[in-house]
Amino acid sequence: MSYEKVLQAKDVVIGTKQTVKALKLGTVNEVVVARDADHKVIAKIVSAAEETMVPILYVDSMKKLGKACGIDVGAAAIAIIN
Numbered sequence: 001m002s003y004e005k006v007l008q009a010k011d012v013v014i015g016t017k018q019t020v021k022a023l024k025l026g027t028v029n030e031v032v033v034a035r036d037a038d039h040k041v042i043a044k045i046v047s048a049a050e051e052t053m054v055p056i057l058y059v060d061s062m063k064k065l066g067k068a069c070g071i072d073v074g075a076a077a078i079a080i081i082n
Helices: 002-008 016-025 039-051 062-068
Strands: 012-014 028-034 056-059 077-081
Touching (some): 002 056, 002 077, 016 028
Parallel strands (some): 028 056
Antiparallel strands (some): 012 077
16 A cells, blocks of 8 residues: 555655655655664654654565665655655
């Protein structure tokens, strides 16, 4: 379900640094985080999303999340932009 949401999104930000930056700017509707990502990598994203009251969706695979975004590598997290 969440992968389909990513595929249908018009504008996404891919990667941990860019996602945190977008959260701080206040332009994020939802954050999608891969459960198999390293906890240290996604901790900042989860914290920033909780602080800004942005919903967090979890998916099972970094590889599938990356593929849903149209990239050939895994993605730990992405942000769906307004």
